[in-house]
Amino acid sequence: MKKLNWGLIGGGEGSQIGLTHRVASTHDNYFNFVAGALDIDTEKAKKYGVNLGLAEDRAYGSWQEMLEGEKNRPDKIDLVTIATPNSTHFEITKAFLENGFHVMCEKPLTMTSEEARQIVEISQKTKTICAVNYGYTGYPMVIQARHMVQSGQLGKIRLIVSEFAHGHHSDAADMDNPRIRWRYDPKLAGNSSILTDCGIHALNMATFVTGQKIQKLSADFASCVEGRKLEDDAMINYRMDNGIVGRLWTSAVALGNQHGLTIKIFGENGSLKWSQEQPNQLYYTPLNQPTQILERGMPSLCEQSLNASRVTAGHTEGFLDAFANLYMQIAKAIYQNNKGEKIDNNKIWFPTATDGKHSIDIVEQAVKSAKNGSKWLDII
Ligand SMILES: NC(=O)c1ccc[n+]([C@@H]2O[C@H](COP(=O)([O-])OP(=O)(O)OC[C@H]3O[C@@H](n4cnc5c(N)ncnc54)[C@H](O)[C@@H]3O)[C@@H](O)[C@H]2O)c1
Missing domain, CATH: 3.30.360.10 (Dihydrodipicolinate Reductase; domain 2)
Structure with missing residues (x-):
């Protein structure tokens, strides 16, 4: 199966959750980390992106630049994760969904129910996947x-x-x-x-x-x-x-x-x-x-x-692996979506915009x- 392209917004240097997403998304070899707008500060965003191995033209200074830069690329990202502070989730998620990107949004999905309702509607209309990172549902013993x-x-x-x-x-x-x-x-x-x-x-x-x-x-x-x-x-x-x-x-x-x-x-x-x-x-x-x-x-x-x-029983498996399980499920959903198939909810599970709402x-x-x-x- 061809690897998918993944981008991250927020999660800059020193952030609480950025590293977790970078490790979890790439953990099972479904995604390559290829693009990012990682920090509120333009220069820090670009510098940190390049330090993490992004190509210079895909280490963006802002999420708006990233949307413009990615949307017409033949190798554009298949999934974007939004790991910025809460007040920005609605605007960024909406913009990416409307442009046909699949989104993994950090919780909370939005600040208001009305915004969440709009996100559910846009995701249905554009047939895009909108997941919400309730990462703890990915623990094997919770499952x-x-x-x-x-x-x-x-x-x-x-x-x-x-x-x-x-x-x-x-x-x-x-x-x-x-x-x-x-x-x-x-x-x-x-x-x-x-x-x-x-x-x-x-x-x-x-x-x-x-x-x-x-x-x-x-x-x-x-x-x-x-x-x-x-x-x-x-x-x-x-x-x-x-x-x-x-x-x-x-x-x-x-x-x-x-x-x-x-x-x-x-x-x-x-x-x-x-x-x-x-x-x-x-x-x-x-x-x-x-x-x-x-x-x-x-x-x-x-x-x-x-x-x-x-890993076999008795070894430590935890937080990063639980988040990675969500990424694994989302990758499988993207593959099904790309083939025009309906996502099989009996086999594929991850928290969606409806759960976020x-x-x-x-x-x-x-x-x-x-x-x-x-x-x-x-x-x-
Ligand atoms: N699912 C979980 O278990 C979990 C755990 C921690 C945090 N979170 C969520 O993740 C989000 C981020 O939390 P955090 O603790 O990492 O915050 P943080 O303050 O540690 O880091 C936020 C990062 O986002 C960057 N940023 C801010 N605005 C930006 C913008 N407009 N564009 C690009 N980058 C921007 C900042 O520069 C910083 O690098 C929050 O919504 C939080 O609720 C979820």
């Missing part, structure tokens, strides 16, 4: 959890309790750190901070594992560090389709917590527990039986989980709920 839940091994699901609570924004003296500051600036981050930054990953994982959407919610937001305009801690109570009861705690001031992403799923016949800091184990407790530890890569796991694993709908209602005494609101 195994989804298989066990959706094949009925836990029976009816009663309750999902998840956390994405880290402590890395606990220091009030960090207010001017440029990597932290934009996350609490409504102009750059939108109308929510920690829920949009982290909590939506855990909520997306609940929908990914169960295949159910969130129907209604009640939110409580707090800004624990004085002066922050947006929340650095939030608790969300929610209900999913089929009546599943959901609870989410997300925080940036849980001092001592590192990444802090865990999910627990309680069904009438069994429960599952997975933690991103021990990603290779899934704890399974069948009703009235002892807890079992399911290990990544063991032959008894489902086919999709095994296909998402590269569901998250933004949740954030919008959570913000309203938090401002109205945690009133329960439907997700429209």
Whole structure:
């Protein structure tokens, strides 16, 4: 299969997520990194691109230059990843989709539900793929959890309790750190901070594992560090389709917590527990039986989980590999799309613009709920 061409916007030198995308996209040899507009600063963008091995004419100074430069090339990029701050996602994603490019957009897809609705519509109209980087869905044991839940091994699901609570924004003296500051600036981050930054990953994982959407919610937001305009801690109570009861705690001031992403799923016949800091184990407790530890890569796991694993059981596999699994799925979808085939959702999975929109709908209602005494609101 011919390798695909990939470009990156944002993810400049020193950024949090740039390296992860560069490693993940090229990990399984589906993509070549050929173009980029990597930094808000034009000169730094070009210099860093060339340092990373891009040809000079494809190390662009801005995303607009990159769009113009790429769109008429015979060897143009097949996929562009957008890893810039949140406020820019809508404009850049829209422009690339409208010009026929497939897009992998970092979460959150957009700042508003209306923008997300437009992105879903444009992607459908232009028959382009728009993926959203809920990278944690790429972990083999999360895929195994989804298989066990959706094949009925836990029976009816009663309750999902998840956390994405880290402590890395606990220091009030960090207010001017440029990597932290934009996350609490409504102009750059939108109308929510920690829920949009982290909590939506855990909520997306609940929908990914169960295949159910969130129907209604009640939110409580707090800004624990004085002066922050947006929340650095939030608790969300929610209900999913089929009546599943959901609870989410997300925080940036849980001092001592590192990444802090865990999910627990309680069904009438069994429960599952997975933690991103021990990603290779899934704890399974069948009703009235002892807890079992399911290990990544063991032959008894489902086919999709095994296909998402590269190294034998017992070796470390983690964050970069999980993101790489999304790139692998997107590459397969692009190959199908290029052949004019409909994407086979039974075999190919990755979070799409529709999932991204569901998250933004949740954030919008959570913000309203938090401002109205945690009133329960439907997700429209
Ligand atoms: N999926 C995940 O697990 C995950 C993890 C971290 C960050 N993110 C998301 O990735 C995005 C970037 O986050 P980050 O933590 O890497 O931010 P960051 O502040 O560390 O880096 C942002 C980079 O984008 C560049 N940039 C800003 N505006 C630009 C523009 N208009 N054109 C080109 N480059 C531009 C900056 O120069 C910088 O290099 C955010 O949307 C964030 O929510 C996702």
